Amino acid sequence: MTTDPSRLAPRLYQQAAAALAREVEQGLLPPGAILTQGQLVQRFGISRSPARQALEELARLGLLERQGAARFSVAANSVQPVPRPAPADPVRLTPRAGWEMLYPEIEMEIVSRSSLGSWRVNEAMLARHCGVSRTVARDVVGRLQNRGIIRKDDSGRWFAPALTARHIDELFELRWLLEPVAMEKALPHLPGGLLDQMLAELEAAMAPDAHRDSALLDHLEQRLHVEMLGHCGNDALIRAIRLPQSLLIAHHMLYQLTLELFGTEPFLTEHREVVLRLLSGDIAGARAALVAHLRISRRRAMLRIEAVQEMIQPDPLPYLERIDPA
Structure with missing residues (x-):
């Protein structure tokens, strides 16, 4: 079975609809407030097609009522846990990038x-x-x-x-050279309790009955490799790390499609070892554990990519052109 993994991400209309639904439910958009396609286009920077889809989706959910071809109002019976008085002037949506x-x-x-x-x-x-x-x-x-x-x-x-084997090798080699340096520099500047929180999260995720999904795995990866290292105080070093950490973005997709590939996610125990050594003050041991984790992760990343190549068949997109290998 093949799939287009880009469809796993919320579409533009779904993102706009979710944002508006929250505002309706919180009373920020009161009953009777008018919403039009033009307002959504201006606010979210989207075209009229996803704007129309967002409005129609909210109408289907009963949050909006149709007032015309491209005009809707917030329904009188919409859920509002935090009611607010209706403003005297028409609702003006705040534009965002x-x-x-x-x-x-x-x-x-x-x-x-x-x-x-x-x-x-x-x-x-x-x-x-x-x-x-x-x-x-x-x-x-x-x-x-x-x-x-x-x-x-x-x-x-x-x-x-x-994401070829050579490219993956190059990125991981940069990571195991740079990340241990950033980790050691970050240690004196970590917020109090951060390492304890990280340890508790890892151990909770390792429990036999724990629910592990791609969002949780993304969060745990970000905790160690982005949030913690971000306290190193060296902006140039962080910029140098950012390029090879594009792999973490790829993992967001890979985790969704290969969640069960290894049974129990192996990086959890490896992260735990790094955190335990940091908590005990064993800096050299933590650096070695981090390098070992990244070296093993390189092979796992390739196995995930190879598995995904057999699973997906993405639709063509007009702004992307396949480059044939030289």
């Missing part, structure tokens, strides 16, 4: 395809495909670059490199 709504979906679409090969990213086609301005598309591309997902080739064109 369009790229923030768009980015998670684009990230998943590109990362999921990176397990299959390298891809050229066309910024103009991205804007057209998503129904957003070139400025919004450029912001998305900039974020993708900052997170190490895309880079420029010798001709100055954007591309997402394939």
Whole structure:
């Protein structure tokens, strides 16, 4: 069975609908407040198609009532745990950066395809495909670059490199060289109780009856490799670590599709060993445990990628062009 993993991420209309549903339920959008496609387009930086889908989804859930072809009002019987008086003036939605709504979906679409090969990213086609301005598309591309997902080739064109064995080896080698240094520098600056919290979370996740999903595994990976290391106090070092940590973004997709590949997730015990050694003051042992964890993780990452290659068959996207290997 094949699937398009990018569909695992919430679509734009689902993200907009979820944000509005929360505001209705909290009383921030009171009964009778008018919502239109144009308001959603301005606020979320999306095109009219997902704006219309979001409104129709909220109407289906009974939170909105249709007032016209593209005009809805908040239903009188909508749930409002925190009621607030209706304002005298019409509700004015606060605009937010369009790229923030768009980015998670684009990230998943590109990362999921990176397990299959390298891809050229066309910024103009991205804007057209998503129904957003070139400025919004450029912001998305900039974020993708900052997170190490895309880079420029010798001709100055954007591309997402394939998650090949060689690329994975290079990224993991950088990680086991840089992350132990950042960990040791971060240790004196960690918030009180952080290591104890991390240990408790790991042990809870390791319990025989624990519910482990991709979101939990993402959180635990971020705790050790991003949050903790972020206290090292060396911005240049953190920037250097950010590129190889693009693998953590790939893991977000890989965990969703290969959650049962290893039975009990093996990195939990490895993270626990690092944290225990830090708590005991054994810095050299913690560094060695972290390197050992990353060396083992390199092979597991390749096994996940190989498994995913047989599972997925993503739909073509107009802003991505497959790059044939040289």
